[in-house]
Amino acid sequence: MQKPSIPKGTRDFSPAEMMRRNYIFDSIRQVFRTFGFAPLETPAMENLSTLLGKYGDEGDKLLFKILNSGDYAAGLAPDELRQASKICEKGLRYDLTVPFARYVVQHQGEIVLPFKRYQIQPVWRADRPQKGRYREFYQCDVDVVGSRSLLNEVELVEIVERVFRKLGIAVTLRMNNRKILYGIAETIGHADKMIDITVAIDKLEKIGIDNVKAELRERGIDDAAIDRLQPILELRGDNRRKLSALRDVLSGSETGLKGVEELETVFGYVERLGIALAVELDLSLARGLNYYTGAIFEVKANDYAIGSICGGGRYDDLTGIFGMPDTSGVGISFGADRIYDVMVGLELFPEEVNFSTKVLFVNLGADEEAASLGLLRALRDAGVAAEIYPEKGKMKKQMEYANRRSIPYVAIVGSDELARQTVTLKDMRTGEQRQVPFAELAASLQ
């Protein structure tokens, strides 16, 4: 019989991986909670009518579709059987944003605005699997909808600060504002070329100012416009300095000035609150440009090259696609898989995440077992993860079991120990052994 396997692009998460993943999720969740965000979960399956058309043509192709149950082919002509829409009504969630928008619209009568929710669930995409890209992966989103206050942006900055401090990852948060990007495009007379301009700015460091100008020309931006762009391409210095230069350049664009003001406000809060996080204005940051309408966020690890590990922004029309206009929101998403890789790479997981059991009692037979079981109950009462080897067996085999499971302590209760009412506690990492009175065992392992 062939060994069973799983669909390509999907993963089993072993206990060792799960303990590390749970450490990340629990840390993130705990921060979300201290900011008053509440959990939400939506079904894995959504109606295809909810999902289709929300992710572009490419996204539609990447949806996993669920075959209708029962006799899906009943009454269908052969050419109809070739149309997925005739035999599938449901699809798997592609992200958490569209189901969240659907939830807000569907439950608008019950929801209290501003609505602060977090959502940690898997999503599925029929992408070609490759290194670091999976067909099933978790997203970890936190959003506020129903409030245009910039305090929400500030809260997200604080969440980024706290999550990565807790995880021990040194990061830089880059911020931009879609209104500034629009303002720049508008100012140089090419409001339609916002993306081309952003791409060009992004390449500045790599290819130099002359090549960037040549590229802009190729993209149909005239020389006069490129001249007006010059001061922006040459922006240097800290956030304050950049914003003040932008204020001059964008003086003719109401939208642009609004963007500058928004960033000034957010940066002002960050400074006054003493948020211990490097926050940098980066005009080349354009993720999800067609979608975001204000702040844009992106977080990278300082000491590990892996791309963005968290990002998001302000959107003014999350729910318009479902017929509920004018609901502004802002949110960010944490990339659990990449954060995992950073933490493995930088060895940031605390030691206690590496074992599920802190102490194993060896099993030496009936009398000893009875004493061990009593001690086990006391340890578990005290919240110590403990177990006993389930059958009497060779000491060597039991020690090997403890080693292979990375259990840090082994407790031996033999006839000597029974007589003395002590446990021989062996530290499996150092090999050191000591005698611990029964009554002190829980305290010594807590």
Next chain:
Amino acid sequence: MQKPSIPKGTRDFSPAEMMRRNYIFDSIRQVFRTFGFAPLETPAMENLSTLLGKYGDEGDKLLFKILNSGDYAAGLAPDELRQASKICEKGLRYDLTVPFARYVVQHQGEIVLPFKRYQIQPVWRADRPQKGRYREFYQCDVDVVGSRSLLNEVELVEIVERVFRKLGIAVTLRMNNRKILYGIAETIGHADKMIDITVAIDKLEKIGIDNVKAELRERGIDDAAIDRLQPILELRGDNRRKLSALRDVLSGSETGLKGVEELETVFGYVERLGIALAVELDLSLARGLNYYTGAIFEVKANDYAIGSICGGGRYDDLTGIFGMPDTSGVGISFGADRIYDVMVGLELFPEEVNFSTKVLFVNLGADEEAASLGLLRALRDAGVAAEIYPEKGKMKKQMEYANRRSIPYVAIVGSDELARQTVTLKDMRTGEQRQVPFAELAASLQ
């Protein structure tokens, strides 16, 4: 535009529901962890070859199948398009047991036996939706494989004890043993009628002994056999008494006596360890009879009628279906949806599960906001879930927001409070207000 909706039989879990559900899952998980069980997760999609044939013909029909991505119809004749197996290679997980068995076989080289794992994930079944039956629901399984020791059964009894004590649900654990049921059938000369006999015993209380006998006759069991069954139908008393009577009746059945001995051993441990749980031998308990080979468990709430809220048993051939024979295991599964209903019905959720934010700062304008933001940071440092209303607004509106979100405390920092460096802290449940110095706020809310 029509309001969007979700597929029938699926559910959104609102923040209020999620907080209660998480409380249940966290409580269960915490108990699993103190017993050294480690988490495992498998993909939502499995190859259909893994799933088909594992749940009977009925189960095969209830699998949700995923349409192959890309051009699923390419090269297929019309009659092939009518066969799900030609256009679908993957299906959604139907339970956690088969994926677990698949995992153990696939990763047998890495796994250390005995392998103790828990798994809390959703499963999907294309069942007809009805009250209490969903097409997506969570299972919450804990199993040990690779050990035949009855200590594992005892650990599961302790887990049941601890989980329901933690949740505050008074329960009774009923136990049976498949070997006893086989022994009874064998003893009366109808080894093939094990299920009929169990069903008959189950009806004893409802329909009385004479009707049960009539039914057994109908099912083809002769009068001599029914006479031999008589002492079993009349079994009364505590576990010890029942087991001792069974020992007599089953004296000719080696398997039956083995079953009696197994239960005696488990009950003996339960007594000696002082496990504070009602454990009852129930010969009518037959869940998953074709699957289990030893102990059978079922838990019901004492004070709420809803059927079984937890159950499981010993199986001797979990992995045989994937070509790895002789791997014995034992496990139980907690029914989160029903446990949820019991806890709502008996009002067992602790108060802190009902709100995501403990204190809301009202927003009275720039100066007051600045002070509030500093206090908020200190509260969050102390782990207190806190937020500020994101914009300046009418007090009434902000209070209403706190009320609708069930936030128990509102903190007011106005000009008077600023001058005194105190917060007016209002208890939203009693309406009571008191002055708390800035420096004492975190401690008073922790």
